[in-house]
Amino acid sequence: MNVDIGNALDGDLGLTRGDLDALDERVADAHDRIERGRAEAEHGYAALNLPETCDPDAVRRAADGFDPDHLLTVGIGGSALGAATLTDALGSGVDCRYLDNVDPAWVRAILDDVDLSGTVVNVVSRSGTTAETLSNFLVVREAMESAGVDWTDRTVVTTGEAGNLRSMADRHDLPALKVPEGVPGRFSALSTVGLFAAEIAGVDLDALLAGAADEAERLAGSLFESPAYAYGATTYALAERGAATNAVMPYAESLERFAEWFAQLWAESLGKDGRGQTPARALGATDQHSQLQLYRAGPADKLITLVRPREADDVDIPETDLEGLSYLGGSSLGELLDAEFRATEASLAAAGRENVRIEIDRVDARGLGELLYAMEAACVLYGELAGVSTFTQPAVEWGKNAARGLLGGGEFPEADAVTEKRRLEVE
Amino acid sequence: MNVDIGNALDGDLGLTRGDLDALDERVADAHDRIERGRAEAEHGYAALNLPETCDPDAVRRAADGFDPDHLLTVGIGGSALGAATLTDALGSGVDCRYLDNVDPAWVRAILDDVDLSGTVVNVVSRSGTTAETLSNFLVVREAMESAGVDWTDRTVVTTGEAGNLRSMADRHDLPALKVPEGVPGRFSALSTVGLFAAEIAGVDLDALLAGAADEAERLAGSLFESPAYAYGATTYALAERGAATNAVMPYAESLERFAEWFAQLWAESLGKDGRGQTPARALGATDQHSQLQLYRAGPADKLITLVRPREADDVDIPETDLEGLSYLGGSSLGELLDAEFRATEASLAAAGRENVRIEIDRVDARGLGELLYAMEAACVLYGELAGVSTFTQPAVEWGKNAARGLLGGGEFPEADAVTEKRRLEVE
Structure with a gap:
C-alpha cells in the first residue's frame, strides 16, 4: 500500500x-x-494484533461442509460491515446478504428472495442480546421452520465466550466462532467476525x-x-x-x-x-x-x-x-x-x-x-x-437503552427522555 | 408530507x-x-413547474411495447440518480440497473449478469457528449451486437433537442424522450429523465x-x-x-x-x-x-x-x-x-x-x-x-475538461494542471 x-x-x-x-x-x-497496548493485548489495541492472533483454521472448520448458494449474515454495525466489505470486494459465487437493519418490508423481501434450503445463516453478536440482530434471527429461524428447513443444520454462531447465543449453539450443537477479546466490533473485520463470510465467499484468508x-x-x-x-x-x-x-x-x-x-x-x-x-x-x-x-x-x-x-x-x-x-x-x-x-x-x-x-x-x-x-x-x-477514547462508544449505548426501555425490555432512564419531543410541525 | x-x-x-x-x-x-422564476420558466426555476409541465403520456408512449426483465439506464449524476431513487423505492418486477460509473470490471459484470435479449437500454445525456455515459453506451451496444441482439429494437434515448444521441435516434428510428429545457440534471427526477425507468418499473406516474x-x-x-x-x-x-x-x-x-x-x-x-x-x-x-x-x-x-x-x-x-x-x-x-x-x-x-x-x-x-x-x-x-447560483456547477466542468484533455479529446488548459502533482509518498 x-x-x-x-x-x-x-x-x-x-x-x-x-x-x-x-x-x-x-x-x-x-x-x-x-x-x-499491543504487547499487553489491551482493549482495542488488541485489534492490531489480529494478523497474528486470528486463527483462519477455526474459521475454515466452522465453514467446512457448507456449500451454500446464499449466506445470510445477521448482525449490525461492526458485526456486518467488515464481512460485507470483504465479500463485496472479493466474493464470488455465493450470494452474500446482510440483515443489518430491522426494516420489515426489506427483511421480508430478502427472505422471499433466497432459497432457504440453500442458505447458511451466520448470526453475529458478541453479547448475544443486540435487539436488532436477535429479532432478525428469530424471524429468520421461523421462516426456515415454515419452509421445512432445519435451521440447526445451517446456522453458524459468532459470539462471545458466554451468553444467549453461546448457550443456543451448545444446546443444538451448532458450529460456533468466538468473537476475540479486546476487539471492538468496528475493528473486527480481520477476526472471526469478518472472516466467516469471506471464507464462504471464497476469499483467500491467508493472503x-x-x-x-x-x-x-x-x-x-x-x-x-x-x-x-x-x-x-x-x-x-x-x-x-x-x-x-x-x-x-x-x-x-x-x-x-x-x-x-x-x-x-x-x-x-x-x-x-x-x-x-x-x-x-x-x-x-x-x-x-x-x-x-x-x-x-x-x-x-x-x-x-x-x-x-x-x-x-x-x-x-x-x-x-x-x-x-x-x-x-x-x-x-x-x-x-x-x-x-x-x-x-x-x-x-x-x-x-x-x-x-x-x-x-x-x-x-x-x-x-x-x-x-x-x-x-x-x-x-x-x-x-x-487524546480521545478510541475504543468506546457511549453515545451509541444511550440510544440502545432508550429503545430497549421503550419496548418494555427493562427500566432505563434514557427511555423517559423520549416522550418529551418538542414539536413545531408544518404540514 | x-x-x-x-x-x-x-x-x-x-x-x-x-x-x-x-x-x-x-x-x-x-x-x-x-x-x-417559475412564471417565466427561467433556468432552474422551471424544475419546480414539472408537476404540471411534465407529460407522463410521452413517457408511456416511449415505454409502450416493452416488457423487459432488465432495464439498463446508462447515465451519470442527475441522469441516473432520480430514476434510481424512484425504482429503488417503488419498482417491482423489473431488474433496474444503473451504469453510472466506468469501472471496467463492474460494467463487465453487469453485462454478464443480465440477459441482453430481455433488456431495455435507456441512454440518458442531455448533451449527448458525456464521456462516461457515451463510453458505456458504446460498450453496451457492442455487447448486444456480440450477443446477436438488435440494439435498435431495445434502446430508448433521453437527450436534448439536438446532438449526437438525437441524430442517432432519428437515424435508427428509436423512441426518444426530450430532456426538458431549464431543468438541471439534479432537478430532473420528475421529468422524462427520471420517469422512463419509473414507468418501466411499474410506478404510478400520475400519483x-x-x-x-x-x-x-x-x-x-x-x-x-x-x-x-x-x-x-x-x-x-x-x-x-x-x-x-x-x-x-x-x-x-x-x-x-x-x-x-x-x-x-x-x-x-x-x-x-x-x-x-x-x-x-x-x-x-x-x-x-x-x-x-x-x-x-x-x-x-x-x-x-x-x-x-x-x-x-x-x-x-x-x-x-x-x-x-x-x-x-x-x-x-x-x-x-x-x-x-x-x-x-x-x-x-x-x-x-x-x-x-x-x-x-x-x-x-x-x-x-x-x-x-x-x-x-x-x-x-x-x-x-x-445568495448562491443554485443551478450551475462550474467546478464539475473543470474536471470534465481536464479528463477530456487527458484523453486527447481536444485542447483544454485544465489538463495541463494534471501533470503537476506534488508527491510525498510513504510505502
Whole structure:
C-alpha cells in the first residue's frame, strides 16, 4: 500500500511539511503507546494484533461442509460491515446478504428472495442480546421452520465466550466462532467476525491476513516510514486545522462498501468529547458529477481521500462515428477512469483543497488486508494524537437503552427522555 | 408530507423561534423571486413547474411495447440518480440497473449478469457528449451486437433537442424522450429523465406527479405554511450558525438511494463560493450502530434529518426462550424500528444536537412525489437565502475538461494542471 500526502500540504488549510516534521515527535510517542497496548493485548489495541492472533483454521472448520448458494449474515454495525466489505470486494459465487437493519418490508423481501434450503445463516453478536440482530434471527429461524428447513443444520454462531447465543449453539450443537477479546466490533473485520463470510465467499484468508501483517510490520515511530501512520497523522493534523469532513472516494465499485466500513471506523472511534472528523462516503468517478462541486468550490473544511487499485481488468471502448466522440474509440473504460481520477485529484489541488492518494496494487485479498489494517492503525494513531477514547462508544449505548426501555425490555432512564419531543410541525 | 422542526430550536447552535420569525420576511421575498422564476420558466426555476409541465403520456408512449426483465439506464449524476431513487423505492418486477460509473470490471459484470435479449437500454445525456455515459453506451451496444441482439429494437434515448444521441435516434428510428429545457440534471427526477425507468418499473406516474403537485401548491410566502420551505429555511439558518453537515438518515431501506439523490441535490446546488452544507448519507436503524456516536458526541456542527414513512408493512417477532429477550417476542420489527427512531431523535435532542423529522404517509408514488419535490423546493429556497447560483456547477466542468484533455479529446488548459502533482509518498 502506498500513501501519497503531497497534496495535503500547502493547501487552503495551511498544513506544511514543517508541521508534519514537528508532529512526528508525537507520532513516535503515540507509536510507543500503541506498541505497549499491543504487547499487553489491551482493549482495542488488541485489534492490531489480529494478523497474528486470528486463527483462519477455526474459521475454515466452522465453514467446512457448507456449500451454500446464499449466506445470510445477521448482525449490525461492526458485526456486518467488515464481512460485507470483504465479500463485496472479493466474493464470488455465493450470494452474500446482510440483515443489518430491522426494516420489515426489506427483511421480508430478502427472505422471499433466497432459497432457504440453500442458505447458511451466520448470526453475529458478541453479547448475544443486540435487539436488532436477535429479532432478525428469530424471524429468520421461523421462516426456515415454515419452509421445512432445519435451521440447526445451517446456522453458524459468532459470539462471545458466554451468553444467549453461546448457550443456543451448545444446546443444538451448532458450529460456533468466538468473537476475540479486546476487539471492538468496528475493528473486527480481520477476526472471526469478518472472516466467516469471506471464507464462504471464497476469499483467500491467508493472503488477506498476510496483507494485514505487512502493514503491521510497517508500523514505525515515524509517519514518514509507515503508510498507516502517514495517513493517520495527516488526517489528524488537517482536522486540527479545520478539515471537519473526510470524504473517502474509492475509484472502484467493489470498494463502495469499504467507504461505509471506513465511515463507521472513523465516526464511532473518533467522534467524542465534542471532537472528531465526519466521514463522508463518495465514489469515483460517479460523484465527480455530484459531490465534486462542493468539494472543490464549497467550504475549505474537507480532506478528500482518493483510493484506488493500481491495476485492474479493463474493457475497450469501441470505435464510433458519433460526432465529437472519436477520441473515445480505441481508448478503454480503465483509461477513462484513470483520467478522471487524475483530473479530480488535480482539480482539487488546483483549488487548494487538500487530498490524499491511497493506492493498493489490486482489489484482491492481499490488497484488502493492507487497506483495512492500515486504516485501523491510522484511526488508532489519530485517536492517540487527539487524546480521545478510541475504543468506546457511549453515545451509541444511550440510544440502545432508550429503545430497549421503550419496548418494555427493562427500566432505563434514557427511555423517559423520549416522550418529551418538542414539536413545531408544518404540514 | 410533514416537517417537524421543533428539535431544530434551542439546541447547541442556538437557533430560536424568534430567529425563524425574523427569517420569515426573507422567505417571503425569496418565495416571490421563485414564483417569478417559475412564471417565466427561467433556468432552474422551471424544475419546480414539472408537476404540471411534465407529460407522463410521452413517457408511456416511449415505454409502450416493452416488457423487459432488465432495464439498463446508462447515465451519470442527475441522469441516473432520480430514476434510481424512484425504482429503488417503488419498482417491482423489473431488474433496474444503473451504469453510472466506468469501472471496467463492474460494467463487465453487469453485462454478464443480465440477459441482453430481455433488456431495455435507456441512454440518458442531455448533451449527448458525456464521456462516461457515451463510453458505456458504446460498450453496451457492442455487447448486444456480440450477443446477436438488435440494439435498435431495445434502446430508448433521453437527450436534448439536438446532438449526437438525437441524430442517432432519428437515424435508427428509436423512441426518444426530450430532456426538458431549464431543468438541471439534479432537478430532473420528475421529468422524462427520471420517469422512463419509473414507468418501466411499474410506478404510478400520475400519483407521483400528483404528490409533487400537492407540495407545489403548498409553496407559500411563509416557512410556517410550507413544509418544503420550513425545511429549506431551517437548514439555511442552521448552516449559518455552524451546521456544516446535513446528515440525512431515512428509516427505510427503500429510501437509501433517496439519501444519495439528496446528497447530489444539496452538494452540487449549494456548494459554491466557499459555502454550502455538506450532505452525509446515513440509514436508520443501521447507522445507530455507527454514525450516531459522532452525531451525538462529536462536534456540534451538524443537522440530522430523520426521514420516515408513517405507515409500513410489518413482520412479527416470534416468541423466544432466549434469555433476556422475552421482551421482543410478541413485538414486531416495525415496532422495534419505531422505537429506535424515537430513541435516536430523543438521544440527539437530549445532547443538544439539532434534528428535523420529515414524514410521508407511506413509501409510495404519492409520498415520493411529495418528498422529492419538497426537497428540491427547499434547496432552491436555501440557495435564494444564501445568495448562491443554485443551478450551475462550474467546478464539475473543470474536471470534465481536464479528463477530456487527458484523453486527447481536444485542447483544454485544465489538463495541463494534471501533470503537476506534488508527491510525498510513504510505502
